[in-house]
Amino acid sequence: MANLTLVIDAMGGDRGPSIVVAALARALQSFPDVNFIVTGDEPRLKALFARESKVNKNLDLTRLTIHHTTQIVHMDDKPGECLRKKQDSSMRVAIDYVAEGKADACVSAGNTGALMAMAYLHIKTLPGVIRPALVxxxxxxxxxxxxxxxxxxxxxxxxxxxxxxxxxxxxxxxxxxxxxxxxxxxxxxxxxxxxxxxxxxxxxxxxxxxxxxxxxxxxxxxxxxxxxxxxxxxxxxxxxxxxxxxxxxxxxxxxxxxxxxxxxxxxxxxxxxxxxxxxxxxxxxxPDQYNGASLIGLRGVVVKSHGNASANAFYSAITHAIKEAQIQLPERIQAQVEAVLSEQS
The missing domain is CATH 3.40.718.10 (Isopropylmalate Dehydrogenase)
Incomplete structure (x- = not known):
């Protein structure tokens, strides 16, 4: 399989983008064949990555792209309002990357309801799947x-x-x-x-x-x-x-x-x-190693990190998303659903 691209919503979660950047710095070293896109406040993210580079002189940022966004989905936002009014949020832009086939997987620690709604409407479910599930x-x-x-x-x-x-x-x-x-x-x-x-x-x-x-x-x-x-x-x-x-x-x-x-x-x-x-x-x-709930049943890979996750826990969510993308989990689920539906007919 060709090199994977993972998109990260950096602005979701309770602890802010510093946790995401720390986890990504580790992921860049652990997964040399994965490219990363980070959505969020570009000036803030650049400053955080610059600080990480000072700590780790071997950090390779050439596989990292920052996509600047102007909005944030907050934990108390209503999903419907996010769909209508926050189209340039870090979460929505990350979802769009997967929906448009520009990224193989998405990870966010943001509002679960908003993430579910955006993924359901824009990435859509696999053929034959009634509803995606959070697992x-x-x-x-x-x-x-x-x-x-x-x-x-x-x-x-x-x-x-x-x-x-x-x-x-x-x-x-x-x-x-x-x-x-x-x-x-x-x-x-x-x-x-x-x-x-x-x-x-x-x-x-x-x-x-x-x-x-x-x-x-x-x-x-x-x-x-x-x-x-x-x-x-x-x-x-x-x-x-x-x-x-x-x-x-x-x-x-x-x-x-x-x-x-x-x-x-x-x-x-x-x-x-x-x-x-x-x-x-x-x-x-x-519990850090179990962080990362997957929205399965979608046409793409979406992993929801705990909102209060540490950098180690968020890194675990990244590894879950990469593995699901590597094994092409949506395609395997689609094949099994089609086989079961044929049994019932």
Whole structure:
């Protein structure tokens, strides 16, 4: 495959473009065959890259292009107003690069609703896909990785849409992680077939009837990270709450652990030894490496970084986008969707 081009919305997110520039400086060194386009305030971005160049004398900026934009999509902006009034925003221009085939993938830490709306209207969905889904990797038992979708792009879904999420998630797990037959499950309030809303039960029937899907039934929230499923499917309302609840609990546990380790000098010493010994295991749980939720089902690659992401986390989102572009994920999803649709006809 020819050299890739990645476009980055530098003005989205809570921490400003300095985080994006730091992540890009690392990406320029890690991916010598990738060209980068950055959309945003050109004078500000040039100053930030100049500062990075002083720190890193080997930084090669010849593969970097800055596209100046005059508007910013803020976190509290309404998606509809962004579509109508912010056509020269860093987010919209980045989306247009992918829509026009001038970039292979886009990464933004900006307003999720606006990003979803712009991508849906301008990049458009793949043939046969009802709705794109927001999906993110999650850690599972044994150091492996699963996927959870939808995470908020579609608060309400019908059974056919949930079924398609299972199809698209299967392709994602196969191509991104290398699972030969990904286990697919529906997130529900219980594992029994009689439990849950009718739409979830109907989606279960559709998944069970498809020979292309390794469907394992319902899964409860307590089993999200056990590895019982490689792909967990739900509507965006449920998925968003589930993911953020897990993030909140993880932060609570970590903060409590840190506080307890500061109580006594012996606790501090034991904590230092524990961290040193378990560094590799804890790195597997580091949320930075899971940053980057993908909008799958579109004709191009779009990755949404967490709005409050650090430079390391934003770098992870960049690596996710590059990998999806390298394996031509949209084309692979389209092929699988067409195959499943032909099974149903």
């Amino acid at each position: 993110a990797p999650i850690p599972t038992a044994g150091g492996s990785q699963g996927f959870l979708l939808d995470l908020g792009a579609n608060p309400v879904c019908d059974a056919e849409t949930l079924f398609q999420f299972g199809v698209m998630g299967t392709v994602l797990a196969k191509e991104m992680v290398g699972v030969s037959e990904p286990k697919v499950a529906l997130l529900n309030m219980g594992t029994e077939e009689i439990k849950g809303p009718d739409v979830v039960k109907q989606a279960g029937l559709l998944l069970a009837q498809s020979p292309s899907i390794n469907y394992r039934g319902f899964i409860e929230g307590s089993d999200l990270f056990t590895g019982k499923a490689d792909v967990v499917v739900c509507d965006g309302f449920t998925g968003n709450i589930a993911l953020k609840s897990c993030e909140g609990m993880a932060k609570l546990v970590f903060d409590h652990f840190q506080a307890s380790m500061k109580d006594h000098w012996l606790s501090k010493a034991l904590a230092w030894l524990l961290v040193k010994r378990q560094r590799k295991s804890w790195q597997w749980l580091n």
